[in-house]
Amino acid sequence: MYRYLVLLLTISGASAHEFTPTYPKLETSYVEGVLYTSMTLFNARKDVEYYEFGVFNAEWEKVPFAMQNKVMRFKHLEKKKVDIYIREKDKEEVVYICSKSKLIVTGNAKTSLSSRICSKVK
Amino acid sequence: MKKLVILLFCAFSAQAEEMEVVGNVASKCVVTPDTAGVYGNPTADELSTDPTDGGVDPIVRFDVIQASMYKARILYPTSFSEAPALNDTVVWTGDVATSQVSDTSMSGYDAAKVEFDNVTEFNLTVTGSTWFKTESKAEYGYGKAFPGGVYRAVVSAECIAI
Numbered sequence: 001m002y003r004y005l006v007l008l009l010t011i012s013g014a015s016a017h018e019f020t021p022t023y024p025k026l027e028t029s030y031v032e033g034v035l036y037t038s039m040t041l042f043n044a045r046k047d048v049e050y051y052e053f054g055v056f057n058a059e060w061e062k063v064p065f066a067m068q069n070k071v072m073r074f075k076h077l078e079k080k081k082v083d084i085y086i087r088e089k090d091k092e093e094v095v096y097i098c099s100k101s102k103l104i105v106t107g108n109a110k111t112s113l114s115s116r117i118c119s120k121v122k
Numbered sequence: 123m124k125k126l127v128i129l130l131f132c133a134f135s136a137q138a139e140e141m142e143v144v145g146n147v148a149s150k151c152v153v154t155p156d157t158a159g160v161y162g163n164p165t166a167d168e169l170s171t172d173p174t175d176g177g178v179d180p181i182v183r184f185d186v187i188q189a190s191m192y193k194a195r196i197l198y199p200t201s202f203s204e205a206p207a208l209n210d211t212v213v214w215t216g217d218v219a220t221s222q223v224s225d226t227s228m229s230g231y232d233a234a235k236v237e238f239d240n241v242t243e244f245n246l247t248v249t250g251s252t253w254f255k256t257e258s259k260a261e262y263g264y265g266k267a268f269p270g271g272v273y274r275a276v277v278s279a280e281c282i283a284i
Contacts (some may be wrong), residue, residue, distance in 0.1 A: 016154040022191055022283050023149075045155070096282070103203075103276060112203070112276050113182060115153040120283035 015045040015076075019099045019117035026091060026121060036085045039119065041099050043074035048115075050074070050102035055086065056118075057093045064090060071102060094121050149188040151246075151281035156253060157181035159277065161260075166267035170259040179255040181221055182279045186246045192281050194244045198258040199275035206271030210263035217257045218242035224250035245284070254279075 019041050026035040041051060050073055055065040066085040074080060086094055098118040159180025161169040171177035184194045198216030202208075220231050227248045236243040246252065256277050262268050 016152045016185075018150055018152050020148055020150045022151070022188075047155075112159070112274055113155045113180065114276050114278040115155075115182075116278065116280040117151055117153060118280065118282040 015047065016042075017045055017048070017051075017099075017101060017115040017117060018042040019119060022119055023122050024097060024119050026086060026094070029085060031085075033088045034085050035088055035091060036083050037097070037121070039082050039084060039097060039099070040079060041072075041074060041082060042077075042079040044077055045101065045115070046076050048074075048101040048103070049076075052100045052102055053082065053084065054096075054098045054100065055084065055094055056096040056098065058095045060096070063093050096120060147187060149191050150186075151192040151283075152185040153279050153281050154183040154185070155180075155279075156183045157255075159256070159258075161273060161275075163268070167262045167265050168259065169268065169273055171257050172259065175259075179221075179257050180277050181253050181255045182277070183251055183253045184246060184279075184281060185251045186249060186281075189249045190245070190247050191283060192246045193284050194246055194252070194254065195280040195282055196242050196244075196254055196256055197278040197280075198240050198242075198256050199277060200240050201275070202260075202273055203276050204272060204274035206269045206273075208262070208269070210266055212263075213261045214240070215259045215261075216240060218254055219257075220244075220252055221255040222253040224252070228252055246281075 019039060024037040024039060026037050029036040050071055052071045053067060055063045057063055064087065067082060072082065084097060096118040098116055100116040101114055103114055157180060159171050160178040161171060162176025163169055164175040171179045186192050196218045198218060200214045223229065225248050231244050231252065234245065
């Protein structure tokens with residue numbers, strides 16, 4: 001019985017999550033009334049393949065935004081640029097742009113560390 | 123013909139000598155899982171990562187390139203992400219602390235940490251790497267035995283620009 005009970009807060013080996021820049025700037029896009037910023041995510045976590053993106057205000061409430069996919073696949077050691085679009089009227093609201101690892105918590109998956117990195121729009 | 127050979131030789135020599143490697147160091151935070159956590163089961167009603175209880179505390183590393191640009195926010199679990207059916211309450215407690223630092227000036231991180239609910243925040247005021255260990259304990263009902271099965275919980279490690 002103990003062999004079933006003694007389990008798990010598993011974190012897999014050396015691997016990392018990077019999200020840059022630290023202080024992104026919103027720029028005018030090709031669509032009127034819409035601003036955008038380019039972020040770069042580098043996935044060095046072997047145990048994670050998907051990342052979710054979010055935009056928040058100073059109180060950590062969600063701010064509407066658009067991008068190609070709000071959950072994107074990143075293979076191990078893959079680095080990708082992602083463009084995030086925000087309405088110009090929400091410009092003053094936007095404070096944090098975050099990426100969060102998506103975990104598979106059932107089956108044989110052993111990932112149990114959720115990593116989130118947030119950049120700040122100043 | 124002789125001139126052509128000399129010219130070709132010069133051209134190949136130049137190609138072999140000059141290879142540029144370009145790098146860019148920018149402010150960033152890197153979150154790296156370091157050590158896998160394991161729950162020990164010291165008594166029938168308790169699961170704990172404390173090494174004295176037979177567990178292993180999970181460790182996560184934060185690397186910052188520039189000082190005072192990020193804070194680390196670590197959340198110990200307050201529920202299982204995978205467990206057998208439980209029909210009584212589980213009481214969670216936990217603690218987050220530095221376990222290793224790359225610079226002695228980081229020794230003040232523990233004294234300056236801010237704790238609320240299951241959240242612990244550290245201002246990363248020194249450039250370098252910091253390892254944080256997260257201890258968590260789950261107690262089931264009033265001295266009830268946890269049913270047999272696999273138990274899994276998630277630690278959340280966040281690096282937030284300030």
